[in-house]
Amino acid sequence: MNCLKFLVFLVLSHAYIANAQNLRVKVFSQDYFSILNTQAVHGDYQIHGQEGFISELKEGESLRLQINSSQQLHLTKNGEFLGLFDTLFLHQSSHHDYLQFKPQGSKLIKQRQYEGDFEVTVQDGHLHLLNLVFIESYLEGVLSAEAGVRCPKEYYKIQAIISRTFANNNIHKHKSEGFFMCDAVHCQAYYGRYDGESNAIINGVKETYGLILVDSMGNSFPTFFSANCGGQSAETDQVWNVSLPNYESRPDTFCIHTRQAHWEKYITRKEFFEFLSKKFFFDLNDDVLVSHALNFKQEQRQTFFIHPSLGIPLRDMRAAFKLRSTFFSCEPVGDKVLFKGKGFGHGIGLCQEGAMQMVDQGMSFNKILSFYFKEAKLSKINFLINHW
Ligand SMILES: [Zn+2]
Ligand SMILES: [Zn+2]
Structure with a gap:
C-alpha cells in the first residue's frame, strides 16, 4: 500500500498560544429568546459596555439580560439595575473560567456552560450571543457533540484533527454576519464546554494540540467525514456537483459490518x-x-x-x-x-464507523487519517486567527 509518511512541521507556535481567545462562535444559533440569565460558575468576569468597564461578576453571582421595548439590553446583577446597553462584553479573568447561560422561554435549551469571553447584542428582537473561545477548548465541546462521549482516545485524536482543520478552513463562513462559525451542524455542532468525566476527549485534543491536515502545497485540507461510507467512499461531485482533487472513490472494508452498514x-x-x-x-x-x-x-x-x-x-x-x-x-x-x-451520510472523506473499527484493531490515528485522506499530511498551525 502506498502509505504516506505523515510529517509534522513544528513551527514556532508563539502567536497561536498567545492569542488565546480566537474563535468567534455564535451560540444558541438555532434558538430565539429575549431574556438570558447568566451565572459565573468558575472564576470572575468583567462586564464591559462600549464605553468601558461596568461592573465585575464574581464567581457565583448572577446577571440578567433582557431586551427592552427600545431594543436595548436591560442589565441587572443580583437583582440590581446596572443600565441599558447596545452591546455587552463579558471577559473571563483566566483561561478556564466559564459561565452558565439559561435562556428564558427557550423551547430547546434549559442551560449550557461556556468557557471564554462573550459579546451580546440585540438582533431582530432576539439576543445574539457570541462566544470568543480558544480553539482547543472549543474542540472539546465539538468532539462531545459530534462524536459522543464514549469513544476511545485514539478516535478523538482523529476527530480533533478533522474538526480543528475544519475550523481553520471555515473561519470566514459567517464573516458577513460578524462571526466565524455558528454552533449548529451547518458548521460544527458545539453545545458548550465539555464537562463530562471522559479524559479521552480532553487528552485526544491535548495530544494533537494545533495539528491540522494540509495538502502537498501546505494549504489546509478539506476534511469531510460521514457516519458510514457503506464500503466505498463517494466522490465530491456525486454529492455536491463540485469536483475536488484528492477525493477519488475507494473501497473501505472496515465499515461493512458495523451498525449503520x-x-x-x-x-x-x-x-x-x-x-x-x-x-x-x-x-x-x-x-x-x-x-x-x-x-x-x-x-x-x-x-x-x-x-x-x-x-x-x-x-x-x-x-x-x-x-x-x-x-x-x-x-x-x-x-x-x-x-x-x-452506509449513512454523504460518504465523502473519513468514514467514522470504519475509523472506529481501525482504532479497535489497534491502528494509530495518523495511519487511519492517511487511509482516508491519502494526499494529506499533518502540520502544526502556528496561529489560527488574527486577521478578522
Ligand atoms: Zn454555520
Ligand atoms: Zn466506510
Whole structure:
C-alpha cells in the first residue's frame, strides 16, 4: 500500500498560544429568546459596555439580560439595575473560567456552560450571543457533540484533527454576519464546554494540540467525514456537483459490518414514479424503463439513477425520499419499492464507523487519517486567527 509518511512541521507556535481567545462562535444559533440569565460558575468576569468597564461578576453571582421595548439590553446583577446597553462584553479573568447561560422561554435549551469571553447584542428582537473561545477548548465541546462521549482516545485524536482543520478552513463562513462559525451542524455542532468525566476527549485534543491536515502545497485540507461510507467512499461531485482533487472513490472494508452498514426503506410505487415523472419527465409508458427503475442495482457507487443520460441524480432521490445514503439498489415488493442501501451520510472523506473499527484493531490515528485522506499530511498551525 502506498502509505504516506505523515510529517509534522513544528513551527514556532508563539502567536497561536498567545492569542488565546480566537474563535468567534455564535451560540444558541438555532434558538430565539429575549431574556438570558447568566451565572459565573468558575472564576470572575468583567462586564464591559462600549464605553468601558461596568461592573465585575464574581464567581457565583448572577446577571440578567433582557431586551427592552427600545431594543436595548436591560442589565441587572443580583437583582440590581446596572443600565441599558447596545452591546455587552463579558471577559473571563483566566483561561478556564466559564459561565452558565439559561435562556428564558427557550423551547430547546434549559442551560449550557461556556468557557471564554462573550459579546451580546440585540438582533431582530432576539439576543445574539457570541462566544470568543480558544480553539482547543472549543474542540472539546465539538468532539462531545459530534462524536459522543464514549469513544476511545485514539478516535478523538482523529476527530480533533478533522474538526480543528475544519475550523481553520471555515473561519470566514459567517464573516458577513460578524462571526466565524455558528454552533449548529451547518458548521460544527458545539453545545458548550465539555464537562463530562471522559479524559479521552480532553487528552485526544491535548495530544494533537494545533495539528491540522494540509495538502502537498501546505494549504489546509478539506476534511469531510460521514457516519458510514457503506464500503466505498463517494466522490465530491456525486454529492455536491463540485469536483475536488484528492477525493477519488475507494473501497473501505472496515465499515461493512458495523451498525449503520445497511438500511432498508419502503416507498410506495405511486410516490416513487410521481417523483421521477414530475421532476425528471420519466416515461411511465416505457415498460423497459419502468422495469429498470424498479430493479435498479448499484454494486459500485454511481452518480445517476439507471443511466446518466436520464439525468436523475441519486442525491436528488436521497433528498426526496429521505434516504440514509445515495448508495442504494431498488426492488419491487407489491405496490411498494424497497430501497436497500449501504452506509449513512454523504460518504465523502473519513468514514467514522470504519475509523472506529481501525482504532479497535489497534491502528494509530495518523495511519487511519492517511487511509482516508491519502494526499494529506499533518502540520502544526502556528496561529489560527488574527486577521478578522
Ligand atoms: Zn454555520
Ligand atoms: Zn466506510
